[in-house]
Amino acid sequence: MTLLESALKEIKPVDPALLAKAQERLDMLTKPKDSLGRLEEFARRFVAITGNTRPTVEKKVIFTFAGDHGVAEEGVSAFPKEVTPQMVLNFLRGGAGINVLSRHAGIEVAVVDIGVDFDFNGAKGLIHKKVLRGTRNIRKGPAMTRDEAVKCLEAGINLAAEYAADGAIFGTGDMGIANTTPSSAICAAFSGASVEDVTGRGTGIDDARLKNKINVIKDALSVNKPNSNDPIDVLAKVGGAEIGGIAGLIIGAASRRIPVVVDGFISTAGALVAYEMNPVIRDYLFAAHNSVEKGHKVMLERMNLRPFVDLDLRLGEGTGAAIGISLVEAGVKVYNEMATFGDAGVSEKDK
Amino acid sequence: MTLLESALKEIKPVDPALLAKAQERLDMLTKPKDSLGRLEEFARRFVAITGNTRPTVEKKVIFTFAGDHGVAEEGVSAFPKEVTPQMVLNFLRGGAGINVLSRHAGIEVAVVDIGVDFDFNGAKGLIHKKVLRGTRNIRKGPAMTRDEAVKCLEAGINLAAEYAADGAIFGTGDMGIANTTPSSAICAAFSGASVEDVTGRGTGIDDARLKNKINVIKDALSVNKPNSNDPIDVLAKVGGAEIGGIAGLIIGAASRRIPVVVDGFISTAGALVAYEMNPVIRDYLFAAHNSVEKGHKVMLERMNLRPFVDLDLRLGEGTGAAIGISLVEAGVKVYNEMATFGDAGVSEKDK
Numbered sequence: 126m127t128l129l130e131s132a133l134k135e136i137k138p139v140d141p142a143l144l145a146k147a148q149e150r151l152d153m154l155t156k157p158k159d160s161l162g163r164l165e166e167f168a169r170r171f172v173a174i175t176g177n178t179r180p181t182v183e184k185k186v187i188f189t190f191a192g193d194h195g196v197a198e199e200g201v202s203a204f205p206k207e208v209t210p211q212m213v214l215n216f217l218r219g220g221a222g223i224n225v226l227s228r229h230a231g232i233e234v235a236v237v238d239i240g241v242d243f244d245f246n247g248a249k250g251l252i253h254k255k256v257l258r259g260t261r262n263i264r265k266g267p268a269m270t271r272d273e274a275v276k277c278l279e280a281g282i283n284l285a286a287e288y289a290a291d292g293a294i295f296g297t298g299d300m301g302i303a304n305t306t307p308s309s310a311i312c313a314a315f316s317g318a319s320v321e322d323v324t325g326r327g328t329g330i331d332d333a334r335l336k337n338k339i340n341v342i343k344d345a346l347s348v349n350k351p352n353s354n355d356p357i358d359v360l361a362k363v364g365g366a367e368i369g370g371i372a373g374l375i376i377g378a379a380s381r382r383i384p385v386v387v388d389g390f391i392s393t394a395g396a397l398v399a400y401e402m403n404p405v406i407r408d409y410l411f412a413a414h415n416s417v418e419k420g421h422k423v424m425l426e427r428m429n430l431r432p433f434v435d436l437d438l439r440l441g442e443g444t445g446a447a448i449g450i451s452l453v454e455a456g457v458k459v460y461n462e463m464a465t466f467g468d469a470g471v472s473e474k475d476k
Numbered sequence: 477m478t479l480l481e482s483a484l485k486e487i488k489p490v491d492p493a494l495l496a497k498a499q500e501r502l503d504m505l506t507k508p509k510d511s512l513g514r515l516e517e518f519a520r521r522f523v524a525i526t527g528n529t530r531p532t533v534e535k536k537v538i539f540t541f542a543g544d545h546g547v548a549e550e551g552v553s554a555f556p557k558e559v560t561p562q563m564v565l566n567f568l569r570g571g572a573g574i575n576v577l578s579r580h581a582g583i584e585v586a587v588v589d590i591g592v593d594f595d596f597n598g599a600k601g602l603i604h605k606k607v608l609r610g611t612r613n614i615r616k617g618p619a620m621t622r623d624e625a626v627k628c629l630e631a632g633i634n635l636a637a638e639y640a641a642d643g644a645i646f647g648t649g650d651m652g653i654a655n656t657t658p659s660s661a662i663c664a665a666f667s668g669a670s671v672e673d674v675t676g677r678g679t680g681i682d683d684a685r686l687k688n689k690i691n692v693i694k695d696a697l698s699v700n701k702p703n704s705n706d707p708i709d710v711l712a713k714v715g716g717a718e719i720g721g722i723a724g725l726i727i728g729a730a731s732r733r734i735p736v737v738v739d740g741f742i743s744t745a746g747a748l749v750a751y752e753m754n755p756v757i758r759d760y761l762f763a764a765h766n767s768v769e770k771g772h773k774v775m776l777e778r779m780n781l782r783p784f785v786d787l788d789l790r791l792g793e794g795t796g797a798a799i800g801i802s803l804v805e806a807g808v809k810v811y812n813e814m815a816t817f818g819d820a821g822v823s824e825k826d827k
Binding site: 156157160162164205212218220222229417432435436440448452454458463464469472473 | 505506507508509510512513514515554555556558559562563565566569571572573576577579580679680768784785786787788790791795799802803805806810814815820822823824825
């Protein structure tokens with residue numbers, strides 16, 4: 126059995142009895158029942174995912190996977206391709222949005238080169254998991270071979286193993302100029318939605334470029350004919366290296382009972398690839414924020430995930446996940462640190 | 477001129493030139509334009525409110541005002557009245573939801589007795605600003621005299637002065653069994669909306685109690701006839717001590733150019749009282765979360781405020797404000813700490 130097969134096989138649904146046990150404790154805390162809303166849901170789910178009835182968050186890591194995309198040559202992005210390695214170096218120096226928001230929430234950022242078309246020469250702090258130097262242009266043929274796609278997934282699974290710890294929570298992030306294009310293609314391939322309904326402006330393209338982007342995605346789907354019943358085929362043909370890394374990280378985390386907070390559009394495309402391989406994975410995921418990209422909602426609904434931060438973010442990198450991790454942690458702290466009615470001598474609700 | 481009059485007079489609209497200047501810097505940072513959405517808005521507004529073009533958040537305080545309500549005797553709440561002082565003691569011991577969420581975000585909690593029907597005997601850590609021992613039953617007559625209402629407002633204004641500092645940000649919170657009842661009454665009085673449309677289940681009452689609560693509020697409005705053109709009259713007749721304290725804190729903060737993150741339904745009723753006295757106050761407010769209480773939306777729309785946390789919270793105490801303060805601070809950090817395109821050697825958008 127391959128690493129991928131065995132990780133997928135190890136993923137088990139969370140135990141509903143643990144959700145109920147966690148709710149029992151939440152209902153003893155000094156607040157009206159359910160009044161902390163989704164923070165209580167986060168606590169319940171954290172208990173059920175980890176299997177620890179008094180869990181604490183001990184290790185917070187966001188994995189920002191970087192990769193290039195051959196389809197960038199089709200003019201689908203507002204930024205030139207060289208921005209991918211430039212931003213990776215910015216991450217390593219701590220100057221990007223993900224660095225600031227992660228510092229704010231006490232989160233480590235793991236920057237992963239999984240497919241950038243640039244030689245980083247062993248840059249300090251960078252995690253070297255390069256599978257290829259940029260994907261090939263999906264308008265003309267497959268982005269990757271099936272073997273390369275599996276290597277991306279396994280790089281993610283290995284990272285989950287390397288960073289696994291008691292009390293860990295992971296977040297996903299991405300960097301890759303043009304990567305909303307393969308993400309929309311993945312969304313359309315699995316959901317059957319029209320390309321127009323799942324394609325947005327990415328980093329900010331105008332109407333003419335948006336029209337071109339839609340045509341490029343339509344061509345990519347008709348040239349490659351990805352098989353939606355075979356998620357690795359979809360990832361290889363119209364996906365990207367960072368999307369595969371994110372999918373693999375999620376598979377690895379779920380196989381080790383580690384919760385994962387999923388960032389926006391690109392990360393959700395990665396989560397969807399993982400979910401299509403084993404829908405039980407949904408039990409381990411928290412959807413952080415509502416992206417401005419319209420395909421995002423289609424994918425979240427397919428996985429029945431409801432985001433909780435409404436800040437009009439569309440940066441990626443893991444920025445929404447950083448905020449999301451802090452809120453999941455807040456839920457776990459509520460669960461652990463609030464006084465019970467008995468302890469605090471507070472009267473309960475009238476019968 | 478009284479303290480209230482002079483504070484109201486000192487409140488000036490924020491300077492749009494400062495908003496534009498802040499946006500200039502935001503547009504130089506290594507991210508697509510506007511891609512950090514509302515975090516950028518928070519940074520812009522923080523600059524404009526404080527008048528400091530490189531502001532940092534140096535002091536975070538949530539003021540949780542506690543008061544009792546004579547109308548509790550009408551059976552409008554799911555909890556008995558003694559819970560108000562019990563919860564105040566729970567706040568002082570650090571065991572309540574607001575304590576946990578404030579610790580998580582590095583926020584100080586200032587617990588203020590402004591109108592609890594209990595003798596705390598100088599309890600340690602409690603801020604003693606008691607104006608009255610519980611309001612009177614608004615179904616039968618005014619909650620407070622006009623003089624008492626002004627004293628509540630001035631207690632809040634004085635607290636803002638005592639806690640004022642460079643880089644300060646305040647949050648509001650409340651504790652008071654039955655206080656959704658006066659909040660709905662305030663909402664109906666100013667907005668003209670029907671009582672049914674602005675009255676919810678508070679801490680969790682059943683259908684029969686909800687029906688009773690609606691009748692109580694209708695009676696309170698017809699018995700007291702609050703004058704919606706005279707916000708102090710509304711506060712005195714159908715409000716509450718903690719609602720007045722919150723309104724006063726907001727007035728004091730705005731007069732000193734300190735941003736205020738407003739919690740849910742009760743805090744927003746306080747914000748509305750302040751807003752009706754001087755609508756410029758809106759410039760200084762951040763609406764944290766979307767409360768489950770349906771009158772909340774009516775008041776936010778009246779002030780043109782858009783909340784940003786969607787966690788189904790309905791606890792009060794300032795819990796939504798704690799999360800909100802952390803997100804406003806995140807916006808300010810993005811503004812200060814992110815690298816510019818020039819500094820980071822990152823290529824800008826294609827022209």
